[in-house]
Amino acid sequence: MDWQQSPFVLLLLASLFTKGLASPLKGSESWGYVPVRDGAHMFWWLYFADSPSAHYTELPLVMWLQGGPGGSGTGFGNFEEIGPLDRDLKPRDTTWVQSASVLFVDNPVGTGFSFAETDEAFAKDVSTVSSDMMVLLRSFFTDRDDFQNIPFYIFSESYGGKMAAAISLALTEAVAHGSIKCNFAGVALGDSWISPLDSVMTWGPYLYTTSLLDDLGLAEVSAVAQDVQAAMEQGHFLKATELWSLAESVVEKNTNNVNFYNILTQDPEQSVGAKPGADAISLQFHRHVQRLQRRSLSQLMNGEVRRRLKVIPQNVTWGGQAEAVFRNMAADFMKPVVETVDQLLSSGVNVTVYNGQLDLIVDTMGQELWVKELKWEGLPFFNKLRWTPLDDPAAPGVTGAFYKTYKNFSFYWILKAGHMIPSDQGAMALHMLQMITQS
Numbered sequence: 531m532d533w534q535q536s537p538f539v540l541l542l543l544a545s546l547f548t549k550g551l552a553s554p555l556k557g558s559e560s561w562g563y564v565p566v567r568d569g570a571h572m573f574w575w576l577y578f579a580d581s582p583s584a585h586y587t588e589l590p591l592v593m594w595l596q597g598g599p600g601g602s603g604t605g606f607g608n609f610e611e612i613g614p615l616d617r618d619l620k621p622r623d624t625t626w627v628q629s630a631s632v633l634f635v636d637n638p639v640g641t642g643f644s645f646a647e648t649d650e651a652f653a654k655d656v657s658t659v660s661s662d663m664m665v666l667l668r669s670f671f672t673d674r675d676d677f678q679n680i681p682f683y684i685f686s687e688s689y690g691g692k693m694a695a696a697i698s699l700a701l702t703e704a705v706a707h708g709s710i711k712c713n714f715a716g717v718a719l720g721d722s723w724i725s726p727l728d729s730v731m732t733w734g735p736y737l738y739t740t741s742l743l744d745d746l747g748l749a750e751v752s753a754v755a756q757d758v759q760a761a762m763e764q765g766h767f768l769k770a771t772e773l774w775s776l777a778e779s780v781v782e783k784n785t786n787n788v789n790f791y792n793i794l795t796q797d798p799e800q801s802v803g804a805k806p807g808a809d810a811i812s813l814q815f816h817r818h819v820q821r822l823q824r825r826s827l828s829q830l831m832n833g834e835v836r837r838r839l840k841v842i843p844q845n846v847t848w849g850g851q852a853e854a855v856f857r858n859m860a861a862d863f864m865k866p867v868v869e870t871v872d873q874l875l876s877s878g879v880n881v882t883v884y885n886g887q888l889d890l891i892v893d894t895m896g897q898e899l900w901v902k903e904l905k906w907e908g909l910p911f912f913n914k915l916r917w918t919p920l921d922d923p924a925a926p927g928v929t930g931a932f933y934k935t936y937k938n939f940s941f942y943w944i945l946k947a948g949h950m951i952p953s954d955q956g957a958m959a960l961h962m963l964q965m966i967t968q969s
Contacts, residue, residue: 558578559578560575560576560674561576561841562574562841564666564670566662566663567662568651569648569651570639570646570647570662571639571645571646572635572639572644572663572666573636573642573643573644574636574670575604575634576631576633576634577614577627577631577634578631579630579632580614580627581628581629587676589630589969590629590630590631590683590715591630591632591633591680591682592631592632592682592684592685592967593632593683593685594607594612594626594632594633594635594687594690595635595684595686595691595693595694595697596636596690597687597688597689597691598641598688598689598822598852598855599638599659599689599693599855599856599863600640600815600853600855601641601689601819601822601823601852602636602641602642602643602822602831602848603634603635603642603690604636605822605823605848605849606822607634609827609831610822610827610950611687611950611952612624612626612632612952613626613627613632613634617826617827622956623956623957624957624959626952626960626963628960629963629964630683630963630969631677633670637663637666638652638653638659638662638693638859639653639662639855640854640855641851641855642849643846645843645846645850652851652854652855652858654858654861655859655861656693656862656865659693659696660693660697660699660700661700664697664701664709664710667704667710668709668710671711672711678711678712678713679713680713681713682715683715683718684698684717684718685717685718685720685963686717686718686722687720687722687949687951688723688892688949689723690720691720691721691722692722692723692724692867694719694722695717695719695724695867695871695874696867698874699873699874701714715880716881716966717880717882718883719871719883721886721949722892724867724868724900725868725896725899725900726770726863726865727758727759727762728896728897728899728900729891729892729896729897730755730759730896731755731759731899732893732896732899733751733755733781733890733893734748734755735748736793736890736893736895737781737785740793742785744784750784751781751784754780755777758774767862767863767865768860771811771814771861771863771864772809772810772811774814774864775810775811775814789948790890790891791821791948791950792888792890792949792954793890793948794888811860815856818891819853819856820852823849823852828848828849832847835848868904871904872904872905875908875938875939876906879938880938880966881938882940883897883939883942884942884944884951885943885944886947886950887943887944887945889947889949890948890949906939908936908937908938909939911937912934912941915934915936916934917943918933918934920933920961922945922955922957922958923957923958923960924956930944930946930955930961931944931958931962933962933965940966944962945958
C-alpha cells in the first residue's frame with residue numbers, strides 16, 4: 531500500500547481529545563502495510579521524533595517489538611508504554627518520541643492490524659519472523675531514504691526480544707551484503723525470552739527468596755520445572771511449551787495467583803477468557819497475550835484509531851488473529867536463542883539486556899544465568915566489573931537502576947519495575963533509552 535502521511539497526533543486524533551487538550555508534539559507520522567509474503571501483510575506505524583532542540587534527522591530511529599508472540603506494538607507498546615499518548619489519549623510525559631523517532635511494527639504476521647489471508651501465511655518460527663521483517667525494513671529504508679543514515683536501534687520486550695535477536699542477526703547480514711541500507715546501531719533486549727529454560731528453572735528459587743513460596747510450594751514448582759527441562763533436553767519443544775503452561779498453573783496455585791508480570795501484585799484474572807477445559811496453548815495465550823488486548827485498548831484500536839488510519843481492510847480486526855499467531859509459534863516457543871546473542875556480540879553489534887526487578891515470567895535471575903553462558907570473549911572482563919547506580923529521574927537521590935558496560939555489551943537492572951518496564955518506571959526507561967542511544 532502507499533505510504534500514508536498525516537499531521538501528527540493533534541490532527542490525526544483530534545476528535546479523540548477532550549475539549550481544550552493540546553498535543554505536546556508538533557511533528558508528523560506515517561503508517562501503512564507491507565506485503566511480506568503471499569497472503570501475509572505487516573502493518574507499521576512511525577512517529578517522527580519531536581524535540582525542541584533537534585530535528586528528527588539528528589535523532590535516532592527506534593523500532594519497538596512487542597511480546598507474545600501476538601502482542602501488538604502499535605496498540606500496547608504505543609498507547610500503554612512509550613507512544614506520545616496513553617490509552618486515555620492523554621499526553622505521556624515519558625514518551626520516547628521526545629528522544630527518537632519510533633517505529634512500531636505489528637509482528638509476526640497476524641498480530642495487531644497485520645493479517646494473514648490463509649492459515650499457511652502465519653509464521654511458524656523466528657526464522658520466518660526475521661525474514662518477514664527484512665522485507666518490511668527493506669521497503670521502509672528504500673521508501674524513507676532520509677532514515678538510511680540515522681542510527682537505527684531495535685528495542686524489544688518479552689518474546690519480542692527473542693524475535694529481536696534473530697532479526698538483528700539477519701539485519702546485520704543484510705546490511706553487510708548491501709540489500710538493506712541503514713545505520714544499524716544496536717539491539718536492546720528487555721525482559722526477553724532468550725533462554726526460556728533458565729527463566730522457568732529460576733521461578734521457584736526467586737519466589738521462595740521473596741517469600742511467595744513455602745517449602746512445599748518450592749518443591750512442587752521445582753518438580754514441574756524439571757519436567758520442562760527433561761522435555762527440552764529430549765528436543766520435544768511443543769511438549770515443553772505445554773509443560774511450561776502446567777508450571778505456571780502450579781505457580782498460580784501455590785502463590786494465590788501471583789502476577790507473572792509484577793510479583794508485588796496478584797492477578798486472579800490471568801487466565802480469564804480461556805474456555806473451561808482449554809488446551810495448554812490456549813490457556814497460555816489468555817495468560818500472556820490476551821492481557822495485552824484488554825477491552826478498553828481493543829475498543830480504542832478497533833474504534834477511533836481504526837477509523838482515523840483509513841487503511842485497515844474491512845475484514846481485519848485489531849488482535850483478531852493473535853491466538854492464531856501464538857498457536858502457530860508454539861513449537862518454536864521454548865527454543866533458546868542464546869547462540870544468536872553470541873553471534874551478535876562476536877559480529878560487533880551493540881547488545882543491551884535490561885530487566886525489571888519485579889518480573890517473574892522472565893526473572894532477572896534467569897537472565898543472568900544465560901548471560902553467564904555466553905561464549906563472547908569479553909564476558910570474563912564484563913563479569914569483573916562492578917555495576918554503577920543510576921538515580922531515578924523521577925526521584926533524584928533515589929536509586930532507580932544499576933548498569934554496567936564492557937565494549938559492545940551492557941546490562942541494566944531496573945528497580946521497582948516488572949515485565950513492562952516503560953509502564954512501571956517510565957522516566958527510568960526513557961533515561962535508559964537516552965543513555966543507550968546517546969540522544
